[in-house]
Amino acid sequence: TPSVSWHRLDFRDPRALDKVIDAVEPSVVINASSGDADWTVTADGPVRLAQSTARRGIRLVHVSSDAVFFVFHLAGPDALSRYDLGVLIARRDGIDPARLSAGRRADTQLLGALDVRLDSRATQRRLNTRLRGARDFLDKG
Numbered sequence: 001t002p003s004v005s006w007h008r009l010d011f012r013d014p015r016a017l018d019k020v021i022d023a024v025e026p027s028v029v030i031n032a033s034s035g036d037a038d039w040t041v042t043a044d045g046p047v048r049l050a051q052s053t054a055r056r057g058i059r060l061v062h063v064s065s066d067a068v069f070f071v072f073h074l075a076g077p078d079a080l081s082r083y084d085l086g087v088l089i090a091r092r093d094g095i096d097p098a099r100l101s102a103g104r105r106a107d108t109q110l111l112g113a114l115d116v117r118l119d120s121r122a123t124q125r126r127l128n129t130r131l132r133g134a135r136d137f138l139d140k141g
Contacts, residue, residue, distance in 0.1 A: 011045025012038070017052055029053050032063040075118040078133030088138035 009020050011033060021029070031049055033041060046062060053060040063085075080088070087097040106114055124131055 009033075011041045011048070014048055017045075017048055021052055021056065021058070026058055028059045028061065030061045030063065074123050074131070075120045076131045076133035076136070077120075078135050079117050080134055085134055085138075088134055092138045 005024060005026075007020050007024060009016060011017070029049065031046055033045060050060055050062070083100065083102050086100050090097045090100060105112075120131060
């Protein structure tokens, strides 16, 4: 398994974004940011990140929260829980999925929907590229 480097980044500081990307020179960036109701973090930050990585030819993987906005959605056809996605990534990377802790949101006092899925049909109609699901590129069997 290749080594992975984690970097905290505050999307409210646009200059910090390019500074970190230039210093790290990643081949892939995974965005799993969350900003609650802070539009600068939740919406503007990922846009700047996508622009910055695109300018440099860096792959960007954006893992969305269950905060759904009125804008177009983009997601593959697979409906996966965060745990299911973690299992696929662990298998791909040769990590024993049994090491992942699992829990059910239904067993907590956390507010929010238990099953949230994005409908990407409107977006897909505008694209020439088929949206692949997580299983297409992560599942080893």
